[in-house]
Structures are given as C-alpha cells and as structure tokens.
Amino acid sequence: MDYKDRKAMPLFPISIVSELTELSARQIRYYEEKKLVTPLRSEGNRRLFSFYDVDRLIEIKRLIDEGVNLAGIKQVLKLRENQVQESQAKSQSEHKDYKKDLSEKELHQLLRRELLESGYLNKTSINQGDLSRFYH
DNA sequence: CTTCTGACA
DNA sequence: TGTCAGTA
Numbered sequence: 276m277d278y279k280d281r282k283a284m285p286l287f288p289i290s291i292v293s294e295l296t297e298l299s300a301r302q303i304r305y306y307e308e309k310k311l312v313t314p315l316r317s318e319g320n321r322r323l324f325s326f327y328d329v330d331r332l333i334e335i336k337r338l339i340d341e342g343v344n345l346a347g348i349k350q351v352l353k354l355r356e357n358q359v360q361e362s363q364a365k366s367q368s369e370h371k372d373y374k375k376d377l378s379e380k381e382l383h384q385l386l387r388r389e390l391l392e393s394g395y396l397n398k399t400s401i402n403q404g405d406l407s408r409f410y411h
Numbered sequence: 412c413t414t415c416t417g418a419c420a
Numbered sequence: 421t422g423t424c425a426g427t428a
Contacts, residue, residue, distance in 0.1 A: 289414070300414080301421060319428070321414055 282330075285315040285323035292324045296332040298339075303332065309345050311335055311352060331355075354386050 278284045289300045296303070306312055307322070312331050314322040324332075331352065338348045 299421075301423085304415085305421080319414085 280327070282326040284325050285317075286326070287324050287329070289322050289324070292329055292332065295329050296336050298332060298336050306332070306335060306345075309349075311345065311348060350386065354382070357385075 287295075289303055292298075292303060293300050298306075303312070304322075307314065312324075312328050312335070314324040314328050317323050334352070334355065335348055338351060343351070
C-alpha cells in the first residue's frame with residue numbers, strides 16, 4: 276500500500292528540491308554522489324526525493340552556509356540519525372532506561388568525539404566557521 | 412521540456 | 421561549482 280513513512284515517500288523531482296533547499300541541482304547531485312543523501316529513482320532514472328531527503332538537504336544547506344565541509348557534515352548527519360534512532364527506539368520501547376535519551380551535554384560530547392575521530396581538527400580544518408558551539 | 416551523466420574550466 | 425553536450 277502506502278509507504279512505511281510518509282516522510283520517506285519518493286515525491287519530488289530535483290527542480291522542486293532545488294527551490295525548497297536553495298541548493299543548485301549541481302550541488303544536490305554532488306551531495307548524493309558523496310552519499311549525504313540517497314533519493315530513490317523513477318523508472319526513467321529520475322531522482323525522486325522524499326520529505327526526509329529535503330530535510331537533510333536543508334540541514335546540509337545550513338551547514339554549508341556556516342562553512343562546514345562535507346567531512347564535517349557527514350559527522351553531523353550521522354548524529355542526527357542517531358537522534359532519530361534514539362527517539363524511535365524510545366517510542367517503541369517505553370520500558371526501562373536501556374535506550375536512554377542523550378542529554379544536550381552527552382550529545383555535544385558524542386559529536387566532539389566523532390569529530391575528533393574523523394580527524395577534522397587536522398591542519399586542513401574542516402570548518403571555517405563556528406563548530407565550537409558543538410563542543411561547549 | 413526536464414533530468415541524467417560525464418567533462419572541462 | 422557552473423555550464424555545456426548528447427541522451428533518455
């Protein structure tokens with residue numbers, strides 16, 4: 276029948292997504308190539324983006340504007356997914372506190388650790404802006 | 412007419 | 421990244 280998640284339903288072509296995200300089609304295709312987003316394809320091989328994809332791209336757009344490079348964005352996106360998983364697991368099992376939710380402090384610590392692991396603080400420095408807000 | 416991939420600057 | 425080519 277209909278899709279598992281309405282937000283994962285393949286709906287819009289790249290032109291619409293481009294307007295919604297204020298990203299050029301070129302950029303969107305490039306980010307897909309870098310696996311930051313994975314839109315489905317129509318029978319004619321046309322990309323079909325879901326609300327979920329659009330949200331991700333808007334998030335990417337925001338980070339790009341802040342001067343974060345792709346390596347850094349991948350880290351942030353990875354965290355965002357962890358948050359989604361956390362909230363899903365949370366609503367599914369309202370049991371004990373096995374799947375505890377992350378506090379803001381824990382979230383920042385996790386992000387800082389991931390960023391450091393990816394070696395983002397090397398000489399190249401993935402960000403030109405303020406990622407400092409993430410590791411208060 | 413819109414999108415796609417590959418390629419060049 | 422923008423843009424152009426040649427398709428589907």
